[in-house]
Amino acid sequence: MSITKKLIRFWPLYLMLVPCIIYYILICYVPMGGVLLAFKDYSFRKGIWGSPWVGFRYFQMFFTSYDFPRLLKNTLIVGLIKCILEFPFAIILALLLNEFKNEKFKKISQTITYLPHFLSTVIIVTMLQRILAPNIGILNQFIGKLGGDPGTFFLMEPKYFFQLLFSMDLWRNIGWDSIIYLAAISGVDSALYEAASIDGCTRLKKIWYITLPGIRGTIGLLFIMGVGGLLSSGFEQIYLLRTPGNMSVADTLDTFVLKMGLMNGQFGYATAVGLIQGIVGLILVIICNRLSKRFTGVSLW
Amino acid sequence: MKAKRTVNGRSKIKSGRPDQIIQVLIYCVVIGLCLAIILPCVNIAALSFNDGKDAAKGGIYFWPRLFTLDNYRQVFKDGTITKAYMITIARTVIGTTASLAVTSFAAYALKEKELPGRKLLTILITFTMLFGGGMIPTYIQYNKLGLVDHFGVYVVPGLVSVTYLLMMRTFFESIPESLEESAKLDGCGYFGIFTRIVLPLSKPVIAVVGLYTAVNHWNDWFSGAFYMRSSRLWPVQTVLQQMLTRAMANKEVTSVAQAIAQNSNSVTSDSLKMAAVVITTVPILCLYPFVQKYFTKGAMIGAVKE
Missing domain, CATH: 1.10.12 (Lyase 2-enoyl-coa Hydratase; Chain  A, domain 2)
Known part of the structure; x- marks a missing residue:
């Protein structure tokens, strides 16, 4: 069938695609073109095209700025926490849940651990703020009961910020993230386990030699997907967890873009910083994908 | 055994x-x-459920000490939260319906293997997952489209999501070709096949995507906080976020003691917030046990096809 014939035959399908295509053009691709702003001295009056070019000035400005090392450090710490440090926990939970023989218990614990995923970040941080409140919050009360100092203001101390971010994020996502691994584990051939039992394998050995290699593909894919967010993850949590006390560490590239762009109106500068994040993320995904393809045979494309 | x-x-x-x-x-x-x-x-x-003044003394663990419904009464009496709640419901219903329509149409069209341009479209759509214009160009574009300070900003930006689109496409692909063929012989067009055969068979995936989308709408505070300058159209999550951010900045928690001294009412801003948190979360909690199986199923469909 020739192309024109096909086009005629499929016209209702194209019609069905129209809203989606318009959406992607207007909401995704036009803003993607908007990264040109990073090279322009933008003014609302002149628009993106009419504004004069400034070349790489904003990039230079950013890399030499006083904020740069601190922002990069904070962003990298958050990225490492979210993309790498948290990564194994969901796998561990899936392995643990898989070891349950009692189906009912397994079901109940799954129901409970998935739950926080459906709470919004605003709700979680509001809860956290009350739970961690000095003297009257439940955590500080327990600390007081155990003989510690119940007056710790966790949300105001920079030294607790990353710990809080980590625990909060883990609390919220561990159960949900484990679903995919559980699904992958259930796909591992059960004959392998039987054979291993006959050979006298212990549980731990079965996990190490059968389960983990069996779900390696899933682990690889999720890791590649996650790594792209190394420089741009955790905006919601950071933005909401910011207090005057922890401002020095609760400042990442994301919050900087927001502050510079939407609050100070420096659109070009903010776009440049955002563009750096986007490009680094894309490059990281490409590199990880290539490495993963070479070493494990797993890849996104 | x-x-x-x-x-x-x-x-x-x-x-x-x-x-x-x-x-x-x-x-x-x-x-x-x-x-x-x-x-x-x-x-x-x-x-x-505890008296606000009493709670500020501490010592509340897992059961209220001085039981009261005043906090809830206050929340409902306060017009802003009730109004925000309505807006949240409206955007969830409208947003989810619109999003399901656009996504399922596109997923059905992209399912057709012989469709010219199918591969290119899929690649272009998937690429948006890996790279985007960033916050500022997006903001400028929304502004140009007239979405800023408009209810549409709750609906339009979330219309299609790559993950859900691919999820639906995968599901539609699993529907036996023969069913569609027989409908075609009966003189059904693509649209007829879609509404009469594909949709009724796709209830599970519609449920999954619908529920995910609804939860996203329900929980979104960002678009309200940054694209909606007037508080008139804020959803309840944004109202809560504004309360939270103000509390974080003013160290309100330490000054709860002052509130006790000043305020003869039993409700404090703190206890009010707790009641607001509960009423915002309860709809999700009530729904959750019934839909959990769909959610898990959805995560698995999503996992199979990336």
């Missing part, structure tokens, strides 16, 4: 010990995790 167990009975004693220890350990870890998730929620619920 039983016979095997008795035969192995003896060797089990030997190798069973560490196995049992591991079993106990696993139970401890998982129960611990479950408690760590539930107890904070119970604490918040208890606080929301």
Whole structure:
């Protein structure tokens, strides 16, 4: 069938695609073109095209700025926490849940651990703020009961910020993230386990030699997907967890873009910083994908 | 199975010990995790049912000490939260419906293997997952489209999501070709096949995507906070976020004591917030047990096809 014939035959399908295509053009691709702003001295009056070019000035400005090392450090710490440090926990939970023989218990614990995923970040941080409140919050009360100092203001101390971010994020996502691994584990051939039992394998050995290699593909894919967010993850949590006390560490590239762009109106500068994040993320995904393809045979494309 | 167990009975004693220890350990870890998730929620619920002034003295754990419904009464009496709640419901219903329509149409079209341009479109759509224009160009574009300060900003930006689109496409692909063929012979067009055959068979995936989208709408505070300058159209999550951000900046928590002194009312801003948290979360909690199986199913469909 020739192309024109096909086009005629499929016209209702194209019609069905129209809203989606318009959406992607207007909401995704036009803003993607908007990264040109990073090279322009933008003014609302002149628009993106009419504004004069400034070349790489904003990039230079950013890399030499006083904020740069601190922002990069904070962003990298958050990225490492979210993309790498948290990564194994969901796998561990899936392995643990898989070891349950009692189906009912397994079901109940799954129901409970998935739950926080459906709470919004605003709700979680509001809860956290009350739970961690000095003297009257439940955590500080327990600390007081155990003989510690119940007056710790966790949300105001920079030294607790990353710990809080980590625990909060883990609390919220561990159960949900484990679903995919559980699904992958259930796909591992059960004959392998039987054979291993006959050979006298212990549980731990079965996990190490059968389960983990069996779900390696899933682990690889999720890791590649996650790594792209190394420089741009955790905006919601950071933005909401910011207090005057922890401002020095609760400042990442994301919050900087927001502050510079939407609050100070420096659109070009903010776009440049955002563009750096986007490009680094894309490059990281490409590199990880290539490495993963070479070493494990797993890849996104 | 039983016979095997008795035969192995003896060797089990030997190798069973560490196995049992591991079993106990696993139970401890998982129960611990479950408690760590539930107890904070119970604490918040208890606080929301407790007299605000009394709660500010501390010592509320998992049950209210001075039971009252005043906090809830105050929340509902306060017009802003009730109005925001309505907006949240409206955007969830409208946003989810619109999003399901656009996504399912596109997924159905992209399912057709012979469609010219199918591959290119899929690549272009998937690429948006890896790279985007960033916050500022997006903002400028929304502004140009007239979405800023308009209810549309709650609906339009979330219309299509790559993950859900691919999820639906995968599901549609699993519907037997023969059903469609027979409908085609009966003179059904593509649109007829879609509404009469594909949609009725796709209830599970529609449910999954619909529920995910609805939860996203319900929980979104960002678009309200940054694209909606007037508080008139804020959804309830944004109202809560504004309360939270103000509290974080003013160290309100430490000054709760002052509130007690000044305010003769039993409700404090703190206890009010707890009640607001509960009423915003309850709809999700009520729905959750019924839809959980769909959610898990959805995560699996999503996992199969990336």
